[in-house]
Amino acid sequence: MTLTDTGVTLGQSSINSGPVTFKVKNAGSIEHELVVVRTDIAQDKLQPDADEPGKMSEEGAQGESGDLAAGLAKDFTLNLSPGKYVLMCNQPGHYMVGMHIAFVVR
Ligand SMILES: [Cu+2]
Incomplete structure (x- = not known):
């Protein structure tokens, strides 16, 4: 998967359960990270951290x-x-500019 300054792209949008290896590349121009959250909330509707x-x-x-x-x-x-x-x-402000994507584990 690739991190850019405005988004996250995946090689595949679903995978079988069990050990899952994320191969993350920061192709942006600033520091990024990848956080894996299990939730039923839509990928663009997560709640702010209070x-x-x-x-x-x-x-x-x-x-x-x-x-x-x-x-x-x-x-x-x-x-x-x-x-x-x-x-x-989840670097401050990065979710808001689009750095999030849905993923399914079957
Ligand atoms: Cu970021």
Whole structure:
């Protein structure tokens, strides 16, 4: 999957449950991250984090890449159960400009 300064793109939008390896590339010009959230909320309707302006609630978070400087790539693996997920960058303000996408684990 690729992070740009305004979005998140995926090689595939669904996958089988179990160990899932996310191969994340920051192709943007600034620092980004990838947070994996399990939720039934639509990918563009997550709630704001009441304590951290510009960030969204990470309720249901399963794991994340950690901060990735521009140009860096990282693989990380999570054990995911079936359900609906939102993949997002939660650097302040980044969700609002479109850094989120839906993902399904079957
Ligand atoms: Cu970002």
